[in-house]
Amino acid sequence: QRFLFPVQMVQRLGLIRDEADEAALPDGYEALLVPEDGMLRPLDLVEDELVLAVPAVPMNPESDAVDREWPIPEEELTKASPFAALSSLKKN
Template sequence: MEGRLPLSALTRLQASLLDTEGFVEYSLDFDTDELKVPYVELKIDTELPLLCQRTLERFLLPVRMVQRLGLIREEADEAALPEGYEPLLMPEDGMLRASELVEDELILAVPVVPMAPGTEAIERDWPAPQEERDAANPFAQLSSLKKN
């Protein structure tokens, strides 16, 4: 199953976005693995409009992900999922909503502090101000005792 959603349709995600211009392309592939574990493989391709917290300018965060979700009916079944599977608790009515799955994954993909690529700090360790470096060191006299 493939689809395309406007960002404006993802209401829970909107609070994290600068605007809702754009679309999300996704695909859902349902299958069972060699251990007979049912899963859905979710593929997402989009660009999220965010506000860079360093420059306060709009930028597009590319999001391209493939997530394998193991379908479980009870939380206790989570422990039986193979490594690499994220648990997905099936709704009681058994109906998965593609838009909710896509929105959940995109919410998790938004960084806590969005920063546009290329805006990394040039100097992360700030040098001490010159007046601190020039200040008299009260322990300087002890160094002469150490030499003797």
């Protein structure tokens, strides 16, 4: 279900110069490798984090879950099939 409400997320990034420094990061931090020129590009960083944060199937967190065993309404069970008349036209 689509919704247009604000979404909050917390992202903790630890800046590292090489991959060996990643082990020294505190728990809960994601490593961000600083480019060789030392210049961080905030626009690229924010864009990447937003793309990764958007779920493949966005859902309203306050909506009810859909029951996998969706019950068939009684009227659907008793209603005649629109294709029932075609069975008389079938050749054996």
